[in-house]
Amino acid sequence: MKLPVDLSSSMEGGRDQLAKLSSTAFMCIIIGNLMPSIGPMDNKDILLNVTAVGILVITIFVNVCIQFTTHVINTSKYDIAGEHVMTMLFMLLLLVILSFLALAVPISKRILELKYRDMHKTISTEEPKEPNKSSVEILKDVVRKYWLMAEIGSPQFVMARSATSSVSGAICLVVAVLLVKTEFRMWSSSDEAGVANSDYAGSTFLILWIQSIGVMLGTIAPIFRWFTAISFRCSKKEGDNYRNQLKVEDYWIQALAEWKESPSLPLRIRDSKCRRLIQNTKNSILSFSTRVQVLIVVTSKTVCLISVFVVSLILSGLYCSKCLKGKVARNGHKGSDIAPGVELDLNRYVLRLEGEVDLPERILKNISDALDKLIQKAKKQQPEKLMKLLEKSSGFKGIVEFDSNQVPSLHSEEPPNSWSLPVVTLTSIAISLPNIKSHIADSLLCSVNEGLSYASLIDQSLENIEDWINLKDAANFVWVRVELYRKWLDKDLQMMALKGKTCRENLQRLADIAKDYVMEFLSKVNRGPEHEPLNWPVKVIAANSM
Incomplete structure (x- = not known):
């Protein structure tokens, strides 16, 4: 992030200007990849990490704005002002999403912990459905249930499949496309685009390409989260109306509501007018933050629904064309390689938050198969001594x-x-x-x-x-x-x-x-x-x- 915060160096060359843009784009990708990582953190680590990222992003934003006014970023010669502005806005948007996603993490973990304890009591008192099974097979079934709860209920996976985290994949994709499009346009339209006139000399070429590659590789994980969220909703069986799908669950705003209902700030101020002013200011800030959180969640869910609608149309078109060509059987789209009873046996032990869709059977099967592979690997690597x-x-x-x-x-x-x-x-x-x-x-x-x-x-x-x-x-x-x-x-x-x-x-x-x-x-x-x-x-x- 050296280049976008450098206020003094003259960077008139096209390569220099692109390097500044690639740095801000790379910052967007960093935030997009950070989102699931806040799930396993405790409250103190979340606060420290989000604050640190916020300080860095705000510093970059302010410095780039200064460079616009001082013409360090040459917008007239290369016409990339729009790309800079859009990338900066996306960077701020991702920071806001990250900050408000962090507010939901403690409440989500608390809910999942309570559900885990309830399910633990259920499993510990359950009688095996097949009494003739060996003790090893019974133990394996119990481990499978806990394994499923641990995998699906892990805070990192919960954050990764949340609507706000998955929509960051769409933002990262837009940023990556924007950077690639700008690079192709400048390299093809201007002979001076590859020139570096700054004190950084040839190092800007290295910075530009390393960060461009980093943007491409870093976009993969957020895009996969986005596509995974789409696939979850595409496989949804129940036909909820759009209003229910856009509902904002309590855990998104519960932390803000608890802060608002808590006593006034612990300041020893005797003047009642000052205390009332502080209380009203706190309530106003929290009310505004609640509305912002609701807006973020609703917008994220809307983007997911639009994505689901578009993907469903594409899949329907592909399926119809295959049927017309006779390449698939009539019931081919309903086929599944999942053993009967998987949903009946395993769906009960899936820890989900309110409003989350049922996970597809293939996800449950993949998690269950991972346990089987681990058991087989352990059998081959037993501690012989x-x-x-x-x-x-x-x-x-x-x-x-x-x-x-x-x-x-x-x-x-x-x-x-x-x-x-x-x-x-x-x-x-x-x-x-x-x-x-x-x-x-x-x-x-x-x-x-x-x-x-x-x-x-x-x-x-x-x-x-x-x-x-x-x-x-x-x-x-x-x-x-x-x-x-x-x-x-x-x-x-x-x-x-x-x-x-x-x-x-x-x-x-x-x-x-x-x-x-x-x-x-x-x-x-x-x-x-x-x-x-x-x-x-x-x-x-x-x-x-x-």
Whole structure:
């Protein structure tokens, strides 16, 4: 974005002028691609990212307007003022759409979370429709339901298929066509179009073509979102009238309504007139923003409906011509390679917002097939060493007894146990035992390394994972040293195994080292945040586990 914000450099050449235009067009494509990405962000990240993009876009807009008045952008010689103005307006429009789309993200995620919890209760209490199925097949069906909910209900996918996000594809397409058309017109009509008279010299040629290629490639994803939204609505079975399809759902304006109903701004102003003025100003701004949001949503849905109408006419014409030529069967357009019952089985577990159309069966089938492919891939890539270790296991009685005696608590005098840390600690003990052959120890390390990836997944699913981050760090800290250097807290486990006479002696030595480490730490810290078990250093947590 260097060229469109450069106010001082004289850029009279045609190539220079095109490079400025390609930069603003590229900015439009950036915003169009950013829209689905705000879905997974939390509220703070959304605010920071949208604000940052807004500052950049407004800076570009103001600087380009200044260049118009100072004739840095030469509109008389190359006649590209209209293209610049249209690109700038599209850039501002995309920024407005992005900003108001961001307002709907928190509410949408809240609604989807509630629907997910309700569906989770339904799935957990459901009885299998086919009792004769094996437990593996029943488990696979349950995973398929959750997989479907996670894929279709993911905030990124929800934002991508929203009306306002999909219509950005149409805007990006117009911007790309506008840039290509201007480049072809200037290169073909003027001999001076390829000349660069600025201080940037030949670098403008590189900038122009890199950004032009970026515009072409960056337009692909927004266009696909637009076409996907069209295909969803083309496959819609129910015949809703246009008024229902243009309805603005509550989640679009709910955030603005909540802000409007909230108390006045927290300013300590005693004058009632000033407080009333502030309150009225806030209400006026929010009312105007609500109307803008409604206008954006209605316009976006209108563009989608017009697109659907045009595409339907084209498809109908193609279908009629094929029928006349006799190249398709009478019921060919109704055919489907989807197994019977897919809609009946899977549509119930699709998480949708109000007003969203039913997803086509092929989308559900593709998502379901993706899970099947993943399962088949996993079967071919099973953790062989971990499987061999589990085959040697005589059961999980010791783990059950250990786990039943450990009640995780965030306010206990010791840190709660995770899944990974005890495994790492037990492996460290095994390496330190005497009379263990090196190849057996190496095999154990490989097996545990494969298993830790699964244990870490369970650790990540803990409700208080943010509070337990030190436990995860402690497990990683210990494991890296055990796996690579055969050391536990800088104590050489292999040397301990060679020098040790009995298992009991080595165990006692490790216990003494760990106890001294913890007691030394506790003696140094006073009662305070550092004394809280979850705030202990990773080495102390690892020693406590031992």
